[in-house]
Amino acid sequence: MNDPRLKYGQLAPEGLAKMTALEHYLNTETGLEASLLGFVRLKISLMNGCKYCVRVHTAELKRANETEERVAGVGDWRGSEFYTKRERAALAWAEAVTNIQEGHAPDAVYDEVRAHFDEVETVNLTLVITTMNAWNRIAISLGRRPEQDAAKGVGEEIHG
Numbered sequence: 112m113n114d115p116r117l118k119y120g121q122l123a124p125e126g127l128a129k130m131t132a133l134e135h136y137l138n139t140e141t142g143l144e145a146s147l148l149g150f151v152r153l154k155i156s157l158m159n160g161c162k163y164c165v166r167v168h169t170a171e172l173k174r175a176n177e178t179e180e181r182v183a184g185v186g187d188w189r190g191s192e193f194y195t196k197r198e199r200a201a202l203a204w205a206e207a208v209t210n211i212q213e214g215h216a217p218d219a220v221y222d223e224v225r226a227h228f229d230e231v232e233t234v235n236l237t238l239v240i241t242t243m244n245a246w247n248r249i250a251i252s253l254g255r256r257p258e259q260d261a262a263k264g265v266g267e268e269i270h271g
Contacts (some may be wrong), residue, residue, distance in 0.1 A: 115253060115254040116252075116253050116254035117253045117254070118248060119150055119253045121163075130242060130245065130246070133238065134242060137235060137238055137239050137242065141232070141235040143232060143235060143236065143239070145175060146172065146175060146198075147174065147195065147197065147198055147201055148239055149168055149171050149172040149177070149196070150172070150181070150185055150188075150198060150202060151158070151201050151202065151205045151236070151239055151240060151243070152164070152168045152203070152239070152243045153165065153169060153172065153182070153185050154185050154186070154202050154205050154206070155205050155209050155240060155243040155244060156168055156189070156243065156247055157185065157186050158206065158209050158210075159209070159244065159247040159248070159251065160251070161246075161247040161250050161251055163250050164243070164246060164247055164250060169182055175214040178193070180193050181193045181194070185202070187204050189205040189255055196227060197227040197228070199223075199234070200223045200224045200226065201224070201227075201228075201236055202218055203220050203223060203224070204216070204221070204223075204224045204236060204237070204240065205240050205243075206220075207221075208237060208240045208241065208244075209240065209244055211244065224236070234240045
């Protein structure tokens with residue numbers, strides 16, 4: 112059976128509600144473009160191997176009328192011409208922050224982010240990246256099962 116290890120939404124609803132409130136702020140009050148947020152979240156989920164989150168963010172981008180090329184190309188965005196300089200800076204920052212265990216985020220990547228994002232946007236973008244990594248790690252480690260969630264219609268309330 113593919114039951115989750117823990118029913119974490121039921122066991123720690125207050126904590127998950129706080130994370131969901133942060134997501135709501137990031138989605139609605141930062142002024143960051145919805146497509147940019149979607150691409151960043153999808154890229155991080157691909158990097159972390161969170162199949163559930165990949166499905167959620169792919170579907171969100173498609174519902175937002177993003178092209179198939181842009182959605183499918185996120186995994187290899189450097190080799191694609193389909194992303195703006197701002198999106199490229201955000202995706203590079205997402206990679207650097209997600210792979211922080213390899214060392215500090217490189218100055219060159221930070222400088223590129225700062226060329227396209229003001230100080231507040233940089234903080235909010237970093238919050239998007241860190242919360243997406245947190246959601247991925249919760250889903251993967253505590254055993255969220257994508258096939259069960261899809262059948263139950265779970266997803267949007269978790270982190271989007």
